[in-house]
Amino acid sequence: MLNKLSSVLKKSFDKIARAVFLDKKTIDTVVKDLERALIQADVNVHLVKKLGAEIKKQAQDKKVKGIEKKEHLTKILHDKILNLLGKEKHELKIKKHKQIKIMLAGLYGAGKTTTTAKLASYYSKRGFKTAMIGLDTHRPAAPEQLEQLGKQTKIQTFIDKNEKDPIKIYNKYKEKLKDFNLIIIDTAGRHDLDKQLTEEIKSLNKEIKPDYKLLVIQADIGQAAKKQASEFQKTCGINGVIITRMDSTAKAGGALTACAETQAPVYFIGTGEKINEFETFNPKSFISRLLGLGDLEGLLEKVESAVDKKDQKKLKEKLEQGKFNLRDLQSQLKSMQGMGSLSKIAEMIPGLGKVKIPENLLGTQENKLKKWNHIINSMTEEEINNPEIIEKQTSRLSRIAKGSGTTTTDIRQLLKQYKMLKEMTQGAGDLSSMDMSQGLSQKQMMKLAKKFGKKMRI
Ligand SMILES: Nc1nc2c(ncn2[C@@H]2O[C@H](COP(=O)(O)OP(=O)(O)O)[C@@H](O)[C@H]2O)c(=O)[nH]1
Numbered sequence: 510m511l512n513k514l515s516s517v518l519k520k521s522f523d524k525i526a527r528a529v530f531l532d533k534k535t536i537d538t539v540v541k542d543l544e545r546a547l548i549q550a551d552v553n554v555h556l557v558k559k560l561g562a563e564i565k566k567q568a569q570d571k572k573v574k575g576i577e578k579k580e581h582l583t584k585i586l587h588d589k590i591l592n593l594l595g596k597e598k599h600e601l602k603i604k605k606h607k608q609i610k611i612m613l614a615g616l617y618g619a620g621k622t623t624t625t626a627k628l629a630s631y632y633s634k635r636g637f638k639t640a641m642i643g644l645d646t647h648r649p650a651a652p653e654q655l656e657q658l659g660k661q662t663k664i665q666t667f668i669d670k671n672e673k674d675p676i677k678i679y680n681k682y683k684e685k686l687k688d689f690n691l692i693i694i695d696t697a698g699r700h701d702l703d704k705q706l707t708e709e710i711k712s713l714n715k716e717i718k719p720d721y722k723l724l725v726i727q728a729d730i731g732q733a734a735k736k737q738a739s740e741f742q743k744t745c746g747i748n749g750v751i752i753t754r755m756d757s758t759a760k761a762g763g764a765l766t767a768c769a770e771t772q773a774p775v776y777f778i779g780t781g782e783k784i785n786e787f788e789t790f791n792p793k794s795f796i797s798r799l800l801g802l803g804d805l806e807g808l809l810e811k812v813e814s815a816v817d818k819k820d821q822k823k824l825k826e827k828l829e830q831g832k833f834n835l836r837d838l839q840s841q842l843k844s845m846q847g848m849g850s851l852s853k854i855a856e857m858i859p860g861l862g863k864v865k866i867p868e869n870l871l872g873t874q875e876n877k878l879k880k881w882n883h884i885i886n887s888m889t890e891e892e893i894n895n896p897e898i899i900e901k902q903t904s905r906l907s908r909i910a911k912g913s914g915t916t917t918t919d920i921r922q923l924l925k926q927y928k929m930l931k932e933m934t935q936g937a938g939d940l941s942s943m944d945m946s947q948g949l950s951q952k953q954m955m956k957l958a959k960k961f962g963k964k965m966r967i
Pocket residue numbers: 615616617618619620621622623624698725753754755756757778779780781782786
């Protein structure tokens with residue numbers, strides 16, 4: 510996601526950290542690099558120029574002296590970009606005792622149908638009794654597409670392949686829908702927000718009275734999202750946005766900042782085609798990920814959709830205390846298999862974004878994960894809790910290898926990866942307690958750098 514912007518940001522922060530003295534020249538270079546990267550990410554030029562000028566002005570604040578200057582600039586950069594992205598995290602208010610209806614609208618190919626299923630699955634995993642209803646009577650294969658997604662996600666789906674009037678379909682299932690806590694409504698798109706589409710959405714609004722009318726926009730359209738969001742706001746009363754295809758474009762910066770400008774809250778982002786490739790949008794953690802500092806909150810949320818709440822809490826505690834054993838690794842590996850690629854997960858583990866991790870830890874190597882699973886299953890409780898004893902006694906190694914149908918090299922490799930992961934996750938506690946709104950202090954950066962072996966010169 511936004512790899513280019515991310516790498517420029519990381520470089521800029523490194524540049525600041527390394528500078529012996531923060532002179533005007535260094536500040537100008539940092540600002541120039543940042544401006545260029547933002548424009549490449551399709552952020553509006555005027556916004557970028559304004560941001561650049563503000564950073565320069567504030568960075569030269571005479572009151573701030575010496576080493577504090579670097580912290581000051583780091584914080585300014587962080588806060589300005591945060592501002593550009595919309596600052597706060599917005600959450601849909603979904604309650605268990607009240608029925609909530611969410612209607613998705615948008616143009617052709619924006620990702621409405623896929624997002625209907627992603628959203629339904631997101632809330633269903635969090636214990637809401639969720640149903641989907643397909644009201645796209647415009648595109649011929651639309652009901653089948655939703656039906657398919659319903660099967661895949663095991664979410665109750667209401668469609669009617671023959672009826673051409675969306676209102677009639679809705680009314681047909683109105684009674685049945687009363688059994689559900691949360692209803693996600695998929696609607697038809699058009700090439701533009703033309704008269705026909707406007708009328709259709711208006712009449713659906715009137716009949717269904719959704720609690721949320723969310724516009725689905727694909728990130729590829731970049732800053733054009735501004736015009737689209739404000740038109741949908743005006744004519745169809747949309748009150749929030751979901752941005753899809755964040756993974757497949759360099760222009761996502763444009764779409765995100767444009768929505769922040771129109772004050773249309775971005776609730777979720779789609780980061781891939783798979784159902785699980787979907788997350789809440791939190792500007793703060795989004796930035797810390799861009800900066801490569803990891804995002805414990807985001808990681809835990811992703812894990813949350815795959816494991817249950819109790820495990821979740823335990824894992825959080827373990828991560829924070831650095832008490833992470835092979836059994837936890839095993840359950841993590843299992844849930845990771847359903848969570849998309851390991852490299853995506855790694856981006857979210859605190860600290861991992863900044864370090865070079867051996868390829869073999871990151872590749873989605875299903876076979877290896879399976880092998881590791883077998884190995885852990887062949888271990889005794891004592892060995893799981895205390896893996897060091899395995900390496901010390903070759904008899905244990907060969908017994909496990911035999912039992913799991915693997916080799917002693919496989920086992921050694923697993924133990925090595927486990928140690929590495931354990932070491933890395935020990936940074937989690939530090940980071941989770943770190944308040945990003947305060948920016949990163951020099952001390953925190955140094956601590957991070959030390960922990961992960963990257964030397965930072967100052
Ligand atoms: N890479 C990627 N593809 C997506 C994402 N969301 C949707 N898509 C794809 O975009 C295409 C259009 O999606 P669809 O839901 O049918 O759009 P609709 O016409 O608005 O209903 C499909 O091929 C989806 O798989 C996403 O977040 N990332």
